[in-house]
Amino acid sequence: MANDPKEERLFPLRSDGPGVYAAFAALAEESGYARHLAQQEKSWELYLVCLAEDLASFLAAYPAADTLIPPQPAGRARDLPAAAGLEAVRTFRPLGLSFTIFFSLLKCARQVFFLCLSEGNREQVRAGCALFFDRMEAAAVSQWVKEESGSVLHRLRKARQYILNEKRRYAAVFSRMAEPAFIVDRERCLVDVNDAFEDFFKVRGETLIGKSCDVVLGHAVCEACLLEKVLSEQGSFSSIEIAIPVAGETRTVLMSGTSLGFVNGEDSGGIVVLQDITEQRRIELALQASEEQFRTLVENIPDVAWRADAEGGLVYVSPKVKRICGYEPEDLLGQSRFSHVHPEDVDEVRKRYGLLFSKERDFNLHYRLRHKKGKWLWVHDRAQAVGGYATGVFSDVTKLRKMEDELKEYRVWLEEMVDERTQEAEAVNRQLLLEVAERQQAQQELERVAARLRHSNAELEQFAHVASHDMKEPLLLIVSFAERLLAKWPEKFDGKAGEFLGRILKAGHQLQELMDNILQLSKVRNCHHPFGSVDLDDLLREVMDDFEEKTRQMGGTIGLGTFAAIEGDRTQLRQLFQNLIANALKYRQKSIPPLVEVKGRMLPGKIYEITVQDNGIGFEEKHAERIFQPFVRLHGRHEYDGTGIGLATCEKIVARHGGRIIAKSRPGEGSIFIVQLPLFQSKRL
Structure with a gap:
């Protein structure tokens, strides 16, 4: 088988x-x-x-x-x-x-x-x-x-249905977008705009269809948004800030866009979305200006400004804290504002600070504060609570407190002296019982002495009240009372007493000069004088006339070149050159007559340069920037008078004019101050 x-x-x-x-x-x-x-x-x-x-x-x-x-x-x-x-x-x-x-x-x-x-x-x-x-x-x-x-075929039918749904959704989304948007073809011609676009530009959309983006928005806008490059590279861009003219005004917008890719092998163009941020930018600029004004104010007041939360944690301390307490502001930020208060005062300060938030009571008191070097200062602190934070200022009143203590001791001494005199008067009265005439005369004398003592005591009490009443205008009170004492009892203030009172008056006048200069410095930035054309030739010759007599007495010379006209504040420019020339004459060498040369020249970029050169004592180059800071002095008052604010004022004036000022010098070889100012000013105060 x-x-x-x-x-x-x-x-x-x-x-x-x-x-x-x-x-x-x-x-x-x-x-x-x-x-x-x-x-x-x-x-x-x-x-x-x-x-x-x-x-x-x-x-x-x-x-x-x-x-x-x-x-x-x-x-x-x-x-x-x-x-x-x-x-x-x-x-x-x-x-x-x-x-x-x-x-x-x-x-x-x-x-x-x-x-x-x-x-x-x-x-x-x-x-x-x-x-x-x-x-x-x-x-x-x-x-x-x-x-x-x-x-x-089944997937194709689903794809067609999906595309149809997406088209409907795109039309609904595009039309209802809150931001202005438009679509362009590959030639950058508009093919569709949404309702927000019509409202923003105040036009009918059908009038723009087919027009080039350059015609609708302007060539500068299209170049800035890189739309042509984005379409060619099939890319995208976002948040490009640009100014667009709209109905006679300029609006600031953020532009974003993307290519729509290829459909059936052809470029589908792109979509651009605009976000109007005009109001946002205006608010930001206003906020920046407000913050700058606040910062300038805080940094120029003599007191220390601070801000802390409800627990006392410091979140801000002004730079003046270094001058008063020796600390850098950043050393204190985050620390408790009670950590440097005297142990005997801290409980009361904490209590008053808590009441400031819990019951909105005033925070206004004197207490002791530790200096960085360990010594104790008396300060006067005031604050208010807003939004969970306390904002306040404190000032150094150590000298005032010392003066109050001295006045109290003087009052006690006067009271003891009155007691002693009364006892003496009683003894004299007992001894003169038999002599009525002498007793009456002695009694009258005692009454006159008592009246003078009561009058003196009343004046001292009044002075103590005024001195302790929130220290309003303390400098004016010190100078005023010193002058009154010297005028009323000149025979009582001879020798050391007269010398000390003279020193008080001198210090008071110096401090008045300092306050005037500080006020003058603060006015520079807040000045609202409009800019105008200033002929520097005329202005500098006026300044030279002001110093003619002083220069003649010193045997010195002020040389002037030729100058152009620039745009600026004539009053402030006059003050600028007065300060510079006065500075050159003040810091002269004792052995030779002062020589000051003022010259001007044009620099590229429409900048005009003025130089003030002298043959004075000069200074080391490392101090070239410090000398423009307020209160900075390279020499003691016993050598040269002044407050250390003149050059700071010059720097503020130059800054307001949009320029700059620099100094070059060597000890014993004189100094040169270089001022560079624009010929024309942009729109500013």
Whole structure:
């Protein structure tokens, strides 16, 4: 039976070879599909069993090879290859195989079954196998393409519906955007604008469609937003700040935009969105100006300004704290404002500070504060609470407190003296009982002495009241009372007393001069005089006339060059050059007459330079910047008078005019002050 051809046709597979699936797996691994086969091992193993049964049934019905008609199986077996192909597609396509991998594995199955045929199989059996697999593969390919086409059409319908929905949503979103927006094509011509754009530019959108972006917004705007570059590079830009003219006014906007990419191979243009920040910028500029004014005010007042939270943690201390207490402001930030208060005063300060927040009571008291060097200062502190923070100022009243203590001691001394005089008067009265006339005369004298003492005591009490009443205008009171004492009792203030009172008057007048200069310094920045054309030739000759007599007495010379006209505040420019020339004459060398040279020249960029050069004592170059700071003096008052504010005032005037001032010098070789001012002023006060 083994040699019967019909038997070989019915049982074509070798029984001694490897299993069909094992051979299939080996061939798939050799072809590089082992990973895909491992994920679907059970499905392929079952499919190959069924495929072997279908192939055996197909070959059993396959006709003899000696017929002239092409071999065709009969009956149901004729449809087995197509059924096997359809089954393969239904089994493996839902599993996610690509067509290339699927078809390659079918080829591996074909090859495996050919390898498993018995060596004695006749040619017609191999032809039957080939026919089976050809029909199976054709059916599988046809079914795969059919199902893939259906899937593609389904996805296409969904894509079209999605695009339609997206277009509707885009139209709704674009039209209802709060920010002005517009769309341009690849030629940068407007194709659509939203309602906010029409409201912002106060135009009808249809009148702008088709117009170039340059025409609608201006060439400068289009260049700044880089729209042309973005469209060419398919990129985007964001938050470019630019000024745009709108209905006769300039608006500040942030521009953002992006390319819309390619559709069907063509550039779709881009979208640009505008964000109006005009009001925001105006508020920011106003806030900056307000903060600058506040900072200038705080830094120029003689008191220390501070700010702390409800627990007393310091969040701000003005720079004046270094002058009064020796600390740098940053050394105190974050610390408790009670940490440097005297132990005997801290409980009262804490109590009053708590009442400031809890019951809105006034915080206004005197207490002792520790200096960085360890000494104790008396300060007068005042504050108000706003928004969970206390803002206040304190001033150094140590000298005033010392004066009050001295006045109290003087009052006690006067009271003791009155007691002593009264006892003496009583003793004298007892001794003069027998002499009525002398007793009356003595009594009258005592009454006169008592009246003077009461009058003196009343004046002292009045003075103490005024001196302790919040120290209003303390400098004026000190000078006024000193002058009154000297005028009323000159015989009582001779010797050391007169010398001390003279020193008080001198110090008071110096301090008055200092306050005047400080006031003058503060007025420089707050001046509201408009700028105008100033002929420097005329102005400097007027200044030179002011110093003519003083220069003649010193035997000195002031040389003037020729000068141009510039735009500025004539009053302040006159003050600037008065201060510089006065400074040059003051710091002269005692051995030689003073020589001052004032020259002017034009610099590039419409800048005019004026130099004031002298042959005075000079100074070291390292102090060239410090001398423009308020109160900075390189020499003591016993050498040269002054307050140390003149050059600071000069620097403020030059700064207000948008210029700069620098100084160059060497000790013993004179100094040169260089002032550079713009010829024309921009719009400023």
